[in-house]
Amino acid sequence: MxxxxxxxxxxxxxxxxxxxxxxxxxxxxxxxxxxxxxxxxxxxxxxxxxxxxxxxxxxxxxxxxQEWNIRDAYIADATGHRVVDFAASSLHVLGYSVPVSATMPLAELREHLHTLPEQPDLVPYRTSYYKPEWGFCLAQETLDALPDGDYEVCVDSTLADGxxxxxxxxxxxxxxxxxxxxxxxxxxxxxxxxxxxxxxxxxxxxxxxxxxxxxxxxxxxxxxxxxxxxxxxxxxxxxxxxxxxxxxxxxxxxxxxxxxxxxxxxxxxxxxxxxxxxxxxxxxxxxxxxxxxxxxxxxxxxxxxxxxxxxxxxxxxxxxxxxxxxxxxxxxxxxxxxxxxxxxxxxxxxxxxNRRYVNLSPYGEPQLGRRGLYDALGGRSDTKDAQLAMLWVLNLSDGEHSLLDVTERSGLPFGAVAAAADALLGAGLLKE
Amino acid sequence: MxxxxxxxxxxxxxxxxxxxxxxxxxxxxxxxxxxxxxxxxxxxxxxxxxxxxxxxxxxxxxxxxQEWNIRDAYIADATGHRVVDFAASSLHVLGYSVPVSATMPLAELREHLHTLPEQPDLVPYRTSYYKPEWGFCLAQETLDALPDGDYEVCVDSTLADGxxxxxxxxxxxxxxxxxxxxxxxxxxxxxxxxxxxxxxxxxxxxxxxxxxxxxxxxxxxxxxxxxxxxxxxxxxxxxxxxxxxxxxxxxxxxxxxxxxxxxxxxxxxxxxxxxxxxxxxxxxxxxxxxxxxxxxxxxxxxxxxxxxxxxxxxxxxxxxxxxxxxxxxxxxxxxxxxxxxxxxxxxxxxxxxNRRYVNLSPYGEPQLGRRGLYDALGGRSDTKDAQLAMLWVLNLSDGEHSLLDVTERSGLPFGAVAAAADALLGAGLLKE
Amino acid sequence: MxxxxxxxxxxxxxxxxxxxxxxxxxxxxxxxxxxxxxxxxxxxxxxxxxxxxxxxxxxxxxxxxQEWNIRDAYIADATGHRVVDFAASSLHVLGYSVPVSATMPLAELREHLHTLPEQPDLVPYRTSYYKPEWGFCLAQETLDALPDGDYEVCVDSTLADGxxxxxxxxxxxxxxxxxxxxxxxxxxxxxxxxxxxxxxxxxxxxxxxxxxxxxxxxxxxxxxxxxxxxxxxxxxxxxxxxxxxxxxxxxxxxxxxxxxxxxxxxxxxxxxxxxxxxxxxxxxxxxxxxxxxxxxxxxxxxxxxxxxxxxxxxxxxxxxxxxxxxxxxxxxxxxxxxxxxxxxxxxxxxxxxNRRYVNLSPYGEPQLGRRGLYDALGGRSDTKDAQLAMLWVLNLSDGEHSLLDVTERSGLPFGAVAAAADALLGAGLLKE
Incomplete structure (x- = not known):
């Protein structure tokens, strides 16, 4: 199996x-x-x-x-080369970034950039759902490699009722x-x-x-x-x-x-x-x-x-x-x-x-043998799990203990306990 | 003592x-x-x-x-020698064995024999109270030593209303x-x-x-x-x-x-x-x-x-x-x-x-000294168990704690606690 | 600080x-x-x-x-030398000692002397509040050095209504x-x-x-x-x-x-x-x-x-x-x-x-951000204690848990939890 x-x-x-x-x-x-x-x-x-x-x-x-949608976002250098590009990874844009289209020196841009200085090759995930912001996430290594100068920034997003x-x-x-x-x-x-x-x-x-x-x-x-x-x-x-x-x-x-x-x-x-x-x-x-x-x-x-x-x-x-x-x-x-x-x-x-049952024959053990649920040969010391499970279910089924209680208290597998409950239900010895 | x-x-x-x-x-x-x-x-x-x-x-x-009684039971070989004999041990017969008197080959007899293969010199104890069966219990060694051939089996038992x-x-x-x-x-x-x-x-x-x-x-x-x-x-x-x-x-x-x-x-x-x-x-x-x-x-x-x-x-x-x-x-x-x-x-x-008592003087400690139950000399650090036991019994006797509770919580011997309760009862400081 | x-x-x-x-x-x-x-x-x-x-x-x-007062107490030898003197230490007199003024041989005096044989250089503290006694406490070494002979004993105390x-x-x-x-x-x-x-x-x-x-x-x-x-x-x-x-x-x-x-x-x-x-x-x-x-x-x-x-x-x-x-x-x-x-x-x-509060916005988390109580930038993994403390106080403030419960369950310092409760009270999110 x-x-x-x-x-x-x-x-x-x-x-x-x-x-x-x-x-x-x-x-x-x-x-x-x-x-x-x-x-x-x-x-x-x-x-x-x-x-x-x-x-x-x-x-x-x-x-x-408001609903946020985004089509494109990038930072481009003076040559138009996209040094950070949303198309490469959705992580690059600050989640819920408001739209922006501007050119600015790196010093000014830095306030909108998020990096992980201790994991310099990784791009972080950042959001600003409830405070209007724009921003980019990038690797620290990428940032470190950017020369000073002006950069074009673009977040082509919409924040509108939706x-x-x-x-x-x-x-x-x-x-x-x-x-x-x-x-x-x-x-x-x-x-x-x-x-x-x-x-x-x-x-x-x-x-x-x-x-x-x-x-x-x-x-x-x-x-x-x-x-x-x-x-x-x-x-x-x-x-x-x-x-x-x-x-x-x-x-x-x-x-x-x-x-x-x-x-x-x-x-x-x-x-x-x-x-x-x-x-x-x-x-x-x-x-x-x-x-x-x-x-x-x-x-x-x-x-x-x-x-x-x-x-x-x-x-x-x-x-x-x-x-x-x-x-x-x-x-x-x-x-x-x-x-x-x-x-x-x-x-x-x-x-x-994990049901709870009530033993319908709770005074003493019911005679399982005449119902075909118990070995006829007595005196053996290797009682089977299936029989033990029936005794446990009968003993604890007072309407308060669940089958998981029976399982934990008996140490038997849940499957054996559930099967015992099914057998006892079939024999009319339990009710739910 | x-x-x-x-x-x-x-x-x-x-x-x-x-x-x-x-x-x-x-x-x-x-x-x-x-x-x-x-x-x-x-x-x-x-x-x-x-x-x-x-x-x-x-x-x-x-x-x-039905009531079961047995007078004799044995397996005898062709020479009439009893190779298994109830007279030697009551274990040899399957408990509640129905009567039998027959001669049969060993192969057929085997189905009615109970042994302990892993403890070959011992006779097991086996019963069949609620399923009519006959059988014998014997040492595996005894069984192994039996030659093939016919054996006479006899269980002289009665199973009758009683x-x-x-x-x-x-x-x-x-x-x-x-x-x-x-x-x-x-x-x-x-x-x-x-x-x-x-x-x-x-x-x-x-x-x-x-x-x-x-x-x-x-x-x-x-x-x-x-x-x-x-x-x-x-x-x-x-x-x-x-x-x-x-x-x-x-x-x-x-x-x-x-x-x-x-x-x-x-x-x-x-x-x-x-x-x-x-x-x-x-x-x-x-x-x-x-x-x-x-x-x-x-x-x-x-x-x-x-x-x-x-x-x-x-x-x-x-x-x-x-x-x-x-x-x-x-x-x-x-x-x-x-x-x-x-x-x-x-x-x-x-x-x-293990009784439960109620302290009749529960507000503050009762003055044990004037009742002759407490040492007059103060300042010592070796208070006796008997005095500690009285303080414990008084402190916990609120009708809920038993003397065993007092014993377990105090770490004193049960006998000392019980004796303290007796002394306090005698002084009218407790009621049951 | x-x-x-x-x-x-x-x-x-x-x-x-x-x-x-x-x-x-x-x-x-x-x-x-x-x-x-x-x-x-x-x-x-x-x-x-x-x-x-x-x-x-x-x-x-x-x-x-009765009220006990004492002015002087001593044991003096035959030369009048005070071998034990209350003026040297209040421990020397048995607490609540009744007055005495007598001369007696050392053998008779011994019954009124308290020492610590196992700490021979120390004076014990002893009292007899409820049984009228007089006595002195002294070092075992002092006692051992006393020659036989008569001693004058004096306890100049008063035991009187007061x-x-x-x-x-x-x-x-x-x-x-x-x-x-x-x-x-x-x-x-x-x-x-x-x-x-x-x-x-x-x-x-x-x-x-x-x-x-x-x-x-x-x-x-x-x-x-x-x-x-x-x-x-x-x-x-x-x-x-x-x-x-x-x-x-x-x-x-x-x-x-x-x-x-x-x-x-x-x-x-x-x-x-x-x-x-x-x-x-x-x-x-x-x-x-x-x-x-x-x-x-x-x-x-x-x-x-x-x-x-x-x-x-x-x-x-x-x-x-x-x-x-x-x-x-x-x-x-x-x-x-x-x-x-x-x-x-x-x-x-x-x-x-250690107060108990009731969260006035118990269905889901209240939006802390719009109340200025939560960082706007999302996605970081280093949430601050102050924010965690607010979440804990909100989560457990059902009128049953005290701030000490919150402290123990959260593992945060009590001060941080109390400060969070103050902030939430200020924001109208809790009531006492």
Whole structure:
């Protein structure tokens, strides 16, 4: 059985990497056509419901900003040679840069240039969403090589009333209670942050559609912060149906997996991820909630306090390539994305299967033998997991303990415990 | 004082071992005359109330089975020589074996033979209570030495309507609330499992009778599983009077003591045994509850959820002699049984003494000096345990903390704390 | 800024040591003029409200004893030479010694002599408050050097109806809820126990008066046990206003600081002291409550159960100089007292600042940027503590978490968290 599964994962890994490469060149931001183009490509993999929210819409404490679009941007020297060119990388322009067209000496231009002096060969990622600015990002080495003199600067952008765009994809479940999987789609040419997260979400949605999941899974592709806030504002009346959630970010680098717990710290999603990661014996990190990072900040704000954690490989700001031109498609690997996907799938399996039952024969053990559920030969000391799992499920099924409780207390695999519960349900010994 | 106590324990150890040796040859099972003969011998030590429950009686989810009795069983070779003989050991016959009288070739016989290939010189213990079977248990070496050919097999047993037999012995206490001490009496010629447990229970009952215990102690001698289930079924209306309990099993081997906690894990019996074992500085193990093992499975089923733990030396299936002919009287030692008994006695002392009091002078410390309870000379730095114990009892006696709480929080011996409580009660400073 | 603060602490250390030296020669006890003279000197530093409680007054379970005063005491040899002389040290007389004037042989005198055979050069501190006795304390070496023969003994003391004396100093706060700081004033010539505690209390009160503290701070200077009991008896109706408290004792030796937790163990004062000591990275000890030690015994008796801990350097009976003539002004150091004072001041800062707030914009993050509270330039990975602190305060301010909770969970300094709360209050994003 291992080989086909591994083959499928290998194939998913390659497909996810191909998706990252397709999405990489687009210039995304918190609004604009780069997001729409991204969602168009995602829509080839998954049917999406795309939402357009007008500039000026009040969303919680925020207001949807003007829409930003950009066609070209460059710095050219006196000979007309473009020494910094948006066409080479979307990172070169300050995100949400206002338009500019001017010629100025290097000394004056410097105030608008962003570099990483300690990583002189890399281009940083910088934005100025809420303060009107123009600017360029470039390698320190590039800057150091520029002779004094006048330069032509051009940002051919538009900042105008328009829309904020986000999308949803829903995998229907047996119940209306929802699990949200959220990933930000606002970062420009950065592969791990967050094209890998988008790719894992896409392939997770496809995998879930092949099962008949217990929960309804809602995938949210939205710009960071303002997008999640917009989603929360527009779903405020129904947010109580969200029982669990996962923010996917930095999902493709070669580091170990990191699960950042929800604000609650003991939400079911926290227990599930801790269990799945520990049981898998992968090296991994579990970290406490902090109100900094990705959109778990919004989902876990105290008014909502949802059970939403965040799954990454190397987390937020934890690698030198973070928010630089070195976070390119080579920085993420098919194997790492396949590994993230595998953990997500297993987590959904446990989450979906983590029911609570009531033992209908709670006084003493029920006689499993006459129901064909117990070995007839007594006295042996090598009792099987399947039998132990039934005894554990019966012993703890008092309506309070979940199957994950049974799993953790028994030390048995979740699958064995879930199978035991199914057998006992079949024998009429449990009810939900 | 040490010498007489040690002498008494030594003597109890020898007497318990003698009881094990007397009981050893009997062929016990979950019903039948072997159990009755066992209870007859126990009855020489303790007055017993013996219960006979008819075949077919519904007990919780189970039904009392037919009674099994056996007179003879053997495998004889062509010359009439008994190569396997029940008279040599009750282990040789599969427990609850249906009668058989036939001659058959070895190849056909093999399907009814049970051996331990990895322990080729030992005879295993096997049963088939609820599926009609016949069979023999023998050493792999014996089997290997049998030439091909025809063998005469005979199991001269009866399986017929009759009774399930169990017994109780009650040591009356100051209150009707009960502590149960339960041990299984269904295993044939196995010394540690559970003749040692029976012997310790017998001598614990005798020791308690010499005190005036706080709780009423009920000793239950019943076949495993079906016996405990029968007892629970017949005592369902009064089981709420059972406040604490202990299952005794594997009580005589030379390994360290093991206390397996109740399902609750924080029941008073759990705290008492943890304290007694830790305070005694014996090497020991505390293990979590599992729904496998001895009759704690039934007492701790979720409908009852009694505060019943289990005390063993090397636990269930934890030694190579387990459920084999090597679990003979040499495998258990007088010293080990005396040690188990000593811990049981101390546990009963703590359990009986573990009262909750209310300090009647809770505002500030009461003036102990004018009541003759405190040294007159002040300034010394070597305050005595007796005075510290009084201060601790006064400080924590708010009706919520028990003397065991005081003991654990103060680090003082339980005896000093209990004596302090007595002194303060005498001075009118506490009420129960 | 460091230098002036260090200078101020150095100066406070020297002043505290000077106070210890002034108080050292006085013969204090649980009543009498030695206490009054002590409070007179303290009154030069702080305005005090002095209370005189008549002999015979019922206080909780106790009665205010007769007042003890002493003018002279000595043992003289046959030549009239004083071999033990109260004028040399107040320790030489048994505290509360009844008057005596007699001549007797050494053998008879011995029954009234207290020495420390294992510390033969030191004079012990001994009392007999509630049993009428007379006696002398002296070095074992002194005793050993005394030739047999008759000695004149004289204790020129009075034990008569009078008063018990204690004093209070109040630093008014923004709220009527109180923090008590209590230190015993009954020990004679012992520097660490408790003149150092008195000195630290005096300088803490002076430091608090220079702020506008949130809580009202009440300093209690009272004899041990009977004094605290008297204070509690006379304040029983208003003791509910005492929210936190600290007993100061052994506050000046050169050992590490020790905080002994309140009976509750999780009182706010316990958390504050644990935090302040841990955050300061001083070596220190945190110990559990015991009902032995200083007046925390009374404040933490179960009827009151106040959140009162105790701060010492080397604790109660933990150093060889304890309750001996070696606990002299050389045994305490200005630096150690300054260090104790610094921790007390920091603890008061945290206690006073440890408010709970409610985030008025709890759904999603409020937009800090438009309020000038957040950097406009996005994408950087070096977010500042001030911004993180605001996010943490917003995320946890649900009316349940205090700023100390935020501090501990975020790992940020308390000062940064408190400053963030102030900024958010200023922006109208929080309410108390």
């Amino acid at each position: 291992t080989a086909p599964v591994e083959k499928a994962e290998e194939s998913a890994g390659a497909q996810m990497h191909a998706l990252v490469e397709r999405l990489y060149p687009l210039c995304r931001s918190i609004t604009g056509d780069g997001v729409r183009a991204t969602l168009d490509i995602v829509g080839e993999y998954l049917p999406l419901q795309v939402h357009e929210v007008p500039t000026g819409t009040q969303v919680l404490d925020w207001t949807v900003p 829309h904020l765009t986000y999308a949803e994809h829903v995998v229907p479940g047996q119940v209306a209670d929802e699990v949200i999987v959220s990933c930000h789609v606002c970062h420009p040419s950065l592969a791990n942050d967050n094209l890998a997260g988008i790719a894992v979400a896409v392939f997770l949605a496809r995998a879930l559609a092949e099962r008949n999941p217990y929960y309804t899974y809602r995938f949210i592709f939205a710009p960071g912060t303002i997008g999640a806030i917009t989603w929360l504002a527009r779903n405020r009346e129904r947010v109580h149906t969200v029982k669990h959630g996962l923010v996917l970010a930095c999902a493709g680098d070669r580091g170990d997996l990191t699960y950042k717990q929800s604000r609650r710290g003991d939400a079911e999603i926290d227990r599930v991820l801790r269990h799945v990661l520990a049981a898998s014996e992968r090296p991994h990190r579990i970290t406490e909630f902090t109100p900094y990072g990705y959109d778990e900040r919004q989902y876990c704000s105290p008014g909502f306090d949802l059970g939403v954690g965040s799954l990454s490989r190397t987390p937020y700001a934890g690698y030198p390539e973070y928010h630089t031109s070195a976070d390119n498609p080579d920085f993420v690997s098919p194997e790492a994305m396949a590994d993230t996907l595998a953990v997500c799938r297993e987590a959904c399996t446990v989450l979906d299967g | 040490t010498a007489p106590v040690e002498k008494a324990e030594e003597s109890a150890g020898a007497q318990m071992h003698a009881l094990v040796e007397r009981l050893y040859p009997l062929c016990r099972s979950i019903t039948g005359d072997g159990v009755r003969a066992t209870l007859d011998i126990v009855g020489e030590y303790l007055p017993l109330q013996v219960h006979e429950v008819p075949t077919g009686t519904q007990v919780l989810d189970w039904t009392v089975p 009774h399930l037999t169990y017994a109780e012995h009650v040591v009356p206490g100051q209150v009707a609330d009960e502590v149960i001490v339960s041990c299984h009496v269904c295993h044939p010629s196995l010394a540690n499992d559970n003749l040692a447990g029976i012997a310790v229970a017998v001598f614990l009952a005798r020791a308690l009778a010499e005190r005036n215990p706080y709780y009423t102690y009920r000793f239950i001698f019943a076949p495993g599983t079906i016996g405990a289930i029968t007892w629970l079924a017949r005592n369902r209306e009064r089981v709420h009077t059972v406040k604490h309990g202990l299952v005794l099993a594997c009580a005589g081997d030379r390994g360290d003591l093991t206390y397996k906690q109740s399902r609750r894990g924080d029941a008073e019996i759990d705290r008492v045994l943890r304290h007694v074992l830790a305070a005694s500085e014996r090497p020991h193990r505390i293990t979590e509850f599992t729904p496998y093992g001895y009759d704690e499975r039934q007492y701790c089923s979720p409908g009852f959820d009694l505060g019943v733990g289990s005390l063993s030396r090397t636990p269930y299936a934890g030694y190579p002699e387990y459920h084999t002919s090597a679990d003979n009287p040499d495998f258990v030692s007088p010293e080990a049984m005396a040690d188990t008994l000593a811990v049981c006695r101390e546990a009963c002392t703590v359990l009986d003494g | 460091t230098a002036p603060v260090e200078k101020a602490e150095e100066s406070a250390g020297a002043q505290m040591h000077a106070l210890v030296e002034r108080l050292y020669p006085l013969c204090r006890s649980i009543t009498g003029d030695g206490v009054r003279a002590t409070l007179d000197i303290v009154g030069e530093y702080l305005p005090l409200q002095v209370h005189e409680v008549p002999t015979g007054t019922q206080v909780l379970d106790w009665t205010v004893p 008063h018990l004396t204690y004093a209070e100093h109040v630093v008014p706060g923004q709220v009527a809820d109180e923090v008590i700081v209590s230190c015993h004033v009954c020990h004679p010539s012992l520097a660490n126990d408790n003149l150092a505690g008195i000195a630290v209390a005096v300088f803490l009160a002076r430091a608090l008066a220079e702020r506008n503290p949130y809580y009202t701070y009440r300093f209690i200077f009272a004899p041990g046990t009977i004094g605290a009991i008297t204070w509690l008896a006379r304040n029983r109706e208003r003791v509910h206003t005492v929210k936190h408290g600290l007993v100061l004792a052994c506050a000046g030796d050169r050992g590490d600081l020790t905080y002994k937790q309140s009976r509750r163990g999780d009182a706010e004062i316990d958390r504050v002291l644990r935090h302040v000591l841990a955050a300061s990275e001083r070596p220190h000890r945190i110990t559990e409550f015991t009902p032995y030690g200083y007046d925390e015994r009374q404040y933490c008796s179960p009827g009151f159960d106040l959140g009162v801990g105790s701060l010492s350097r080397t604790p109660y009976a933990g150093y060889p100089e304890y309750h001996t003539s070696a606990d002299n002004p050389d045994f305490v150091s200005p630096e150690a007292m300054a260090d104790t004072l610094a921790v007390c001041r920091e603890a008061c800062t945290v206690l006073d600042g």
